[in-house]
Amino acid sequence: AQSVTQLDSQVPVFEEAPVELRCNYSSSVSVYLFWYVQYPNQGLQLLLKYLSGSTLVKGINGFEAEFNKSQTSFHLRKPSVHISDTAEYFCAVSEGGSYIPTFGRGTSLIVHP
Amino acid sequence: GAVVSQHPSWVICKSGTSVKIECRSLDFQATTMFWYRQFPKQSLMLMATSNEGSKATYEQGVEKDKFLINHASLTLSTLTVTSAHPEDSSFYICSALSNRQETQYFGPGTRLLVL
Numbered sequence: 001a002q003s004v005t006q007l008d009s010q011v012p013v014f015e016e017a018p019v020e021l022r023c024n025y026s027s028s029v030s031v032y033l034f035w036y037v038q039y040p041n042q043g044l045q046l047l048l049k050y051l052s053g054s055t056l057v058k059g060i061n062g063f064e065a066e067f068n069k070s071q072t073s074f075h076l077r078k079p080s081v082h083i084s085d086t087a088e089y090f091c092a093v094s095e096g097g098s099y100i101p102t103f104g105r106g107t108s109l110i111v112h113p
Numbered sequence: 114g115a116v117v118s119q120h121p122s123w124v125i126c127k128s129g130t131s132v133k134i135e136c137r138s139l140d141f142q143a144t145t146m147f148w149y150r151q152f153p154k155q156s157l158m159l160m161a162t163s164n165e166g167s168k169a170t171y172e173q174g175v176e177k178d179k180f181l182i183n184h185a186s187l188t189l190s191t192l193t194v195t196s197a198h199p200e201d202s203s204f205y206i207c208s209a210l211s212n213r214q215e216t217q218y219f220g221p222g223t224r225l226l227v228l
Contacts, residue, residue: 036219041204041222041224042221042222043117043119043206043219043220043221043222044157044206044208044219045219046218046219049216090156090157099145099210099212099217100147100162101217103156103157105155105156106155
């Protein structure tokens with residue numbers, strides 16, 4: 001069975017600074033990888049996903065993530081954050097062929113002015 | 114893009130009453146929908162998988178008689194919390210699986226408060 005580790009529970013950063021939210025997974029088979037964002041009192045919104053192909057995935061709101069199979073990682077990055085990026089970010093992984101992802105515990109991104 | 118709606122967005126009820134939450138996929142058909150529960154500052158906990166026209170599959174520890182799930186059409190799944198108690202207060206989120214894209218799309222969530 002797969003598992004997901006989000007190494008940082010909280011990441012504070014200043015506006016316009018770059019940010020990286022880390023995600024590692026464990027699985028013995030091929031995987032699909034996802035990043036979701038949750039704003040306060042809202043559901044989850046898909047930021048980006050990796051199913052196959054190019055390991056660098058670009059998503060909405062200027063975010064991107066890179067699938068690194070050897071390091072079993074799928075870190076999320078943004079070169080310059082905005083106050084509006086303050087939210088909870090969830091990494092999720094599902095094993096190829098399964099539509100039910102396992103979610104990480106979430107990373108709270110806090111952008112300060 | 115794929116849109117999933119939930120209704121109501123929040124509900125307050127008395128202990129012992131039942132509450133129904135609707136989840137709709139607005140611009141795509143979803144054979145499979147999921148129901149999650151989220152506690153404050155925590156990740157999502159999968160409660161059950163709902164398949165159109167068949168019985169839901171519940172995760173271990175989730176009472177199927179308490180959380181009734183119906184998936185009568187390809188665009189609608191409902192979760193009914195029966196005889197609600199204060200410990201059922203939580204944020205309930207549904208998602209719908211877009212088979213063509215192998216991705217779950219989430220609803221905005223329903224916040225339930227049982228007094």
